[in-house]
Amino acid sequence: MEIIKTDVAIIGAGGAGLRAAIAVAESDPGLKVALISKVYPMRSHTVAAEGGAAGVKKPTDSLEYHFHDTVGGGDWLCEQDVVEYFVSQAPVELTQLEHWGCPWSRTEDGHVNVRAFGGMKIERTWFAADKSGFHILHTLFQTSIKYPSIRRFDEHFCVDLVEEDGRCLGVVVIETSTGEFSLIEAKSVIIATGGAGRVFRESTLGGIVTGDGMALAYRHGVALRDMEFVQYHPTCMPVTGLLFTEACRGEGGYLVNKDGYRYLQDYGLGPLQEKPKNKYMELGPRDRLSQAFFFEKQQGRTIEHPTLGSVVHLDLRHLGEAYLHERLPLIYEMAETFMGIDPAKQPIPVRPGVHYTMGGIKVDGRCATSLQGLYAIGECASVGLHGANRLGSNSLTELLVFGKVAGVEAAGNAKSSAPGNSSNLLEQAKAVEQRATELKTKTDGTEKIAVIRKEMAQTMEEGCGIYRVEKTMQATCDKLAELRERFKRINIDDKSSVFNTEWLTAIELDNQLDVALSMAHSAINRKESRGAHQRLDGYEKRDDVNFLKHSEAYYVAGGVPRIALGDVKITKSQPAERVYGAAGEKADQERKESHD
Amino acid sequence: MTENLKIIEIEVLRYNPESDQEPHLEVYSVPFSDDMSVLQGVQYIKDNFDGSLTFRWSCRMAICGSCGMMINGIPKLSCETFLRDYYPDRIRVEAMAHFPIEKDLVVDLSGFIEKLESIQPYIIPKEPRSLDQGEYIQSPKQFNDYIQFTSCINCTLCYAACPQFGLNPDFIGPGAIALLHRYNMDSRDGAAAERMELVASEEGVFNCSAVGYCSEVCPKHVDPANAVNINKTNAAKDYFLRFLSPKGGAK
Structure with a gap:
């Protein structure tokens, strides 16, 4: 087995991993960085983010407003000190990206423009048309090429971490093109592998979003925090789940039911507004909008499409063809190519789809996990920014702000630590190799990967959807335990070494099952409704007495996850009723007066 | 069903x-x-x-x-x-x-990745700016000069379409040249002259036989053929200007 020695190993080369790599390189060009990705960096799922990245920009805006929007949007489950740091660094990092060449959309006078987004009081979402994630990712990837200390391991799949005396000291990777294993010894390891939404059925996500890094940290004893909070994006393409960005509504799009009625006015988001108004109607937060769809469907007011199923309409027609081409070119193309719809002439059928994992690897405000030397950032991490519901456009900025923090911290740790015992680490790596190889070489398997994956996604949708009840959540927990057993009898047709994607898919499925279990058990344990976790079985209200707490799932080998509750850091925003529309404006006013 | x-x-x-x-x-x-x-x-x-x-x-x-x-x-x-x-x-x-x-x-995409890395695909600032000075200002015209060439998704369909890349795998090729052009045309960048050496080199734009199929298959309408063409002109201009000025002529 090849052994590579580096200072900082980063798993995942999407927005967060790339930003961290650059931060290490800038903080000390003498430190070696191994940047590992199971795909080429520009394929990472950051690429698919559309709407933009939040950071205070306008003179009428303030860090205070961004803080309150985020904490309220998260239903008070955010770490408030983390949010304070985040909002303060957001404009700095977005400007840094501009200096690196990101083609942010601009105003006529040449400054960076900002657009409205759901749950945000003032326009503060920096955007690059409707391909913001694409441009952020390519800008970071291309900029990273400037730094000779960053050595990339493209198309290398990370199968495990190695540790010694409570310190994480490296990773074991498979080179996809050969199937060969390497041990990459490192003094610091950063996990930046993205979310886990593909454990669900209808999702906006790419096939690579399989929660690998979460599973790695989890099996090494690090808690997965707040995993029950899974974001449904309200406007997705039916069946495929592909995303129609929230910017469609930020730019003025309407959501209407089968009667052509803008139904959100019935769900505490009104009164009706002609023009987009921040935190009203279509610019409410994602959890509320997806929940409204659920009730419209229940009351028979959705449109029943012969092949697409139940949908509502996203109506952009009044914005006009020219404006749509300028502001939402990707959306225009997607509607035409995938649905045969001209959005300037016809409304687009949409429904909610799984979009984002609010929870993740538990880290502190400096991105450190409980395992010394191990850090996590971005969607795979729970730094405490999003609470029970993420506001759209906060997560792209999160990649930058905390990507930098993790890079700086990991660099500092690498400089002050001694390397591990190489022969001990190699022994561990060899055991990892043996275990992973057996998955492929064994010949008595009967279970198909595709079948287990499908059943997992189906049961997650049934038990951990927009609304949840004890009975189906329990059924999901049981089903996942059954699938965990059946996975042991998995069959892999492809026994080859070169580019064996079937084998890697099996390893991903192994990861997905563990992450799914942590979600289902965290969900059934939270006996209240908050943000994206909504129950219909006697726990319809938020319960701050018992559940103003983080869920922490701990891995139990061969058993079900152990769920503990952790404290929430509150600095200056005491939990209050979470209201939008006219009621929200009134509450804002009262809060302001009480401070004056 | x-x-x-x-x-x-x-x-x-x-x-x-x-x-x-x-x-x-x-x-x-x-x-x-x-x-x-x-x-x-x-x-x-x-x-x-x-x-x-x-x-x-x-x-x-x-x-x-x-x-x-x-x-x-x-x-x-x-x-x-x-x-x-x-x-x-x-x-x-x-x-x-x-x-x-x-x-x-x-x-095997490793050759393409090496090409992409070789063109210095990052801003080399014309006028360095600190973060507290805020963003660079770009007029709508300056923005429109380069924005089309930022849309490349590195899918390499243009390489699969390019007969010259088929004959000479060392040709930098349409996608990477479009990206090079994107940085050259960005008002924040000042390194067009540095990149010119590669444009005019053995592996550079003069490999192109102007078939234009690359732009036809591009799923993002980047029009790499146009980027290659403009750089042929730039390289020719640069070649002649080198006789007149020791610093060369690009940009």
């Missing part, structure tokens, strides 16, 4: 370097509905007929650039190409032309 499905024959070029002397075609009968892409067709084969069928994919929405293939001989993103448009005929799916095949539909 299944009874309404039509059946299409998908012919796939298979190659496993560990067991095959050379690539060969295999045919699969795939049930499909009108909304299914060619990518979903090959996914169906992998999930149901042969788990060893190998291809790259991820986003399914034509932005990650992973899933390029030759579809009936034309380079396309398989996620946004639909089976219904070929039915009832048989459809042939092969690895992208002009690249070495690693396995089945997966090609």
Whole structure:
């Protein structure tokens, strides 16, 4: 087995991993960085983010407003000190990206423009048309090429971490093109592998979003925090789940039911507004909008499409063809190519789809996990920014702000630590190799990967959807335990070494099952409704007495996850009723007066 | 639902370097509905007929650039190409032309990545600016000068289309030149002269025989042929200006 020695190993080369790599390189060009990705960096799922990245920009805006929007949007489950740091660094990092060449959309006078987004009081979402994630990712990837200390391991799949005396000291990777294993010894390891939404059925996500890094940290004893909070994006393409960005509504799009009625006015988001108004109607937060769809469907007011199923309409027609081409070119193309719809002439059928994992690897405000030397950032991490519901456009900025923090911290740790015992680490790596190889070489398997994956996604949708009840959540927990057993009898047709994607898919499925279990058990344990976790079985209200707490799932080998509750850091925003529309404006006013 | 499905024959070029002397075609009968892409067709084969069928994919929405293939001989993103448009005929799916095949539909992209790295694809500031000075100002004209060339998703379909890249794998090629042009045209950048050496080199723009097929197959309308053309002119101008000024002439 090849052994590579580096200072900082980063798993995942999407927005967060790339930003961290650059931060290490800038903080000390003498430190070696191994940047590992199971795909080429520009394929990472950051690429698919559309709407933009939040950071205070306008003179009428303030860090205070961004803080309150985020904490309220998260239903008070955010770490408030983390949010304070985040909002303060957001404009700095977005400007840094501009200096690196990101083609942010601009105003006529040449400054960076900002657009409205759901749950945000003032326009503060920096955007690059409707391909913001694409441009952020390519800008970071291309900029990273400037730094000779960053050595990339493209198309290398990370199968495990190695540790010694409570310190994480490296990773074991498979080179996809050969199937060969390497041990990459490192003094610091950063996990930046993205979310886990593909454990669900209808999702906006790419096939690579399989929660690998979460599973790695989890099996090494690090808690997965707040995993029950899974974001449904309200406007997705039916069946495929592909995303129609929230910017469609930020730019003025309407959501209407089968009667052509803008139904959100019935769900505490009104009164009706002609023009987009921040935190009203279509610019409410994602959890509320997806929940409204659920009730419209229940009351028979959705449109029943012969092949697409139940949908509502996203109506952009009044914005006009020219404006749509300028502001939402990707959306225009997607509607035409995938649905045969001209959005300037016809409304687009949409429904909610799984979009984002609010929870993740538990880290502190400096991105450190409980395992010394191990850090996590971005969607795979729970730094405490999003609470029970993420506001759209906060997560792209999160990649930058905390990507930098993790890079700086990991660099500092690498400089002050001694390397591990190489022969001990190699022994561990060899055991990892043996275990992973057996998955492929064994010949008595009967279970198909595709079948287990499908059943997992189906049961997650049934038990951990927009609304949840004890009975189906329990059924999901049981089903996942059954699938965990059946996975042991998995069959892999492809026994080859070169580019064996079937084998890697099996390893991903192994990861997905563990992450799914942590979600289902965290969900059934939270006996209240908050943000994206909504129950219909006697726990319809938020319960701050018992559940103003983080869920922490701990891995139990061969058993079900152990769920503990952790404290929430509150600095200056005491939990209050979470209201939008006219009621929200009134509450804002009262809060302001009480401070004056 | 299944009874309404039509059946299409998908012919796939298979190659496993560990067991095959050379690539060969295999045919699969795939049930499909009108909304299914060619990518979903090959996914169906992998999930149901042969788990060893190998291809790259991820986003399914034509932005990650992973899933390029030759579809009936034309380079396309398989996620946004639909089976219904070929039915009832048989459809042939092969690895992208002009690249070495690693396995089945997966090609070796390492050469392309090296080219992309070689063009200095990052801002080398004309006038450095500190973060507290805020963003650079770019007029709508300055913005429009380069924005089209930022849309490249690195799918390499243009390389599979380029006859000259087929003949000379060292040619930097349309995609990387379009990206080079993107940075040259950005008002924040001041390194066009540095990049000129590569533009005018043995591997540079003069390999191009102006067929223009690269722009035709580009799924993002980047128009790399235009970028190559402009740089031919720039390189020629630079060549002559070098006689007049020791500093060269670009930008």
